Amino acid sequence: xxxxxxxxxxxxxxxxxxxxxxxxxxxxxxxxxxxxxxxxxxxxxxxxxxxxxxxxxxxxxxxxxxxxxxxxxxxxxxxxxxxxxxxxxxxxxxxxxxxxxxxxxxxxxxxxxxxxxxxxxxxxxxxxxxxxxxxxxxxxxxxxxxxxxxxxxxxxxxxxxxxxxxxxxxxxxxxxxxxxxxxxxxxxxxxxxxxxxxxxxxxxxxxxxxxxxxxxxxxxxxxxxxxxxxxxxxxxxxxxxxxxxxxxxxxxxxxxxxxxxxxxxxxxxxxxxxxxxxxxxxxxxxxxxxxxxxxxxxxxxxxxxxxxxxxxxxxxxxxxxxxxxxxxxxxxxxxxxxxxxxx
Numbered sequence: 512x513x514x515x516x517x518x519x520x521x522x523x524x525x526x527x528x529x530x531x532x533x534x535x536x537x538x539x540x541x542x543x544x545x546x547x548x549x550x551x552x553x554x555x556x557x558x559x560x561x562x563x564x565x566x567x568x569x570x571x572x573x574x575x576x577x578x579x580x581x582x583x584x585x586x587x588x589x590x591x592x593x594x595x596x597x598x599x600x601x602x603x604x605x606x607x608x609x610x611x612x613x614x615x616x617x618x619x620x621x622x623x624x625x626x627x628x629x630x631x632x633x634x635x636x637x638x639x640x641x642x643x644x645x646x647x648x649x650x651x652x653x654x655x656x657x658x659x660x661x662x663x664x665x666x667x668x669x670x671x672x673x674x675x676x677x678x679x680x681x682x683x684x685x686x687x688x689x690x691x692x693x694x695x696x697x698x699x700x701x702x703x704x705x706x707x708x709x710x711x712x713x714x715x716x717x718x719x720x721x722x723x724x725x726x727x728x729x730x731x732x733x734x735x736x737x738x739x740x741x742x743x744x745x746x747x748x749x750x751x752x753x754x755x756x757x758x759x760x761x762x763x764x765x766x767x768x769x770x771x772x773x774x775x776x777x778x779x780x781x782x783x784x785x786x787x788x789x790x791x792x793x794x795x796x797x798x799x800x801x802x803x804x805x806x807x808x809x810x811x812x813x814x815x816x817x818x819x820x821x822x823x824x825x826x827x828x829x830x831x832x833x834x835x836x837x838x839x840x841x842x843x844x845x846x847x848x849x850x851x852x853x854x
Contacts, residue, residue, distance in 0.1 A: 548586035562753040565723040572686035638665035676707035692760035783852035786828035
């Protein structure tokens with residue numbers, strides 16, 4: 512395995528940014544076998560307009576994924592290599608990540624980071640890498656970068672396929688993240704680009720993964736992952752899939768795919784808030800604003816009219832911290848709902 516790690520440390524340290532950032536290390540974030548699985552909720556689409564972007568690089572960011580719809584959920588397991596005889600093909604593996612057996616990744620986790628030694632998949636069968644792939648450099652904090660290459664061979668229908676690829680990673684941001692059912696502080700965003708080439712005597716395939724991982728100290732798996740997966744077979748056109756996976760449950764009842772063009776569109780800001788929320792309403796003439804708890808209880812109702820700049824506001828001060836639904840009703844009876852987090 513050949514990789515190099517650099518820290519964009521001089522510029523960041525001189526600005527004082529490195530002292531309050533999350534840091535991933537082997538003790539708190541290194542994957543190890545666990546007795547229980549962890550549940551993952553997912554959303555997959557082939558339409559880029561239906562997907563939420565990863566947010567902005569930099570310090571003290573707010574990553575908003577609270578409106579993601581969901582298309583499924585599943586359990587993932589971190590188990591010991593001894594659970595399967597296949598592990599003999601992956602000497603050095605310390606933990607397996609699996610969805611229950613159909614697809615399994617074999618990792619060596621040590622002070623250098625999380626290295627993929629190969630996999631057992633529905634396409635590749637058993638595919639050990641002759642040169643492993645560093646998926647996460649440890650320790651990792653804002654500004655950490657790494658580069659690695661990998662290679663291996665697997666069989667499809669009795670024919671050999673040579674796989675090679677490169678990976679580039681950078682921890683490019685940190686801040687708060689709004690998941691569909693949870694708000695978390697002090698998460699580190701890690702961007703990974705993996706470019707992979709499979710060569711055989713019949714067909715070649717190029718695959719590019721652009722993935723953003725959002726990690727919290729103390730958890731061995733990301734709280735959120737978004738991926739853009741592009742596959743080109745031979746000289747054909749790319750097939751692109753957009754995927755998000757996250758912890759802590761499904762999306763709210765109103766998802767991106769459920770918003771009607773007849774609904775009122777408005778943006779609450781700031782979100783999360785400590786009390787006052789400004790509502791960008793455009794030219795909407797508003798009859799009322801209502802605030803509901805996460806269980807649907809009405810806790811505030813007021814009349815509201817946009818000012819000359821198309822903005823109104825609602826004050827959540829005095830309410831317990833938590834997640835609320837703000838509903839706007841216009842003069843024609845149309846409504847719009849947005850989720851707001853009160854700190």
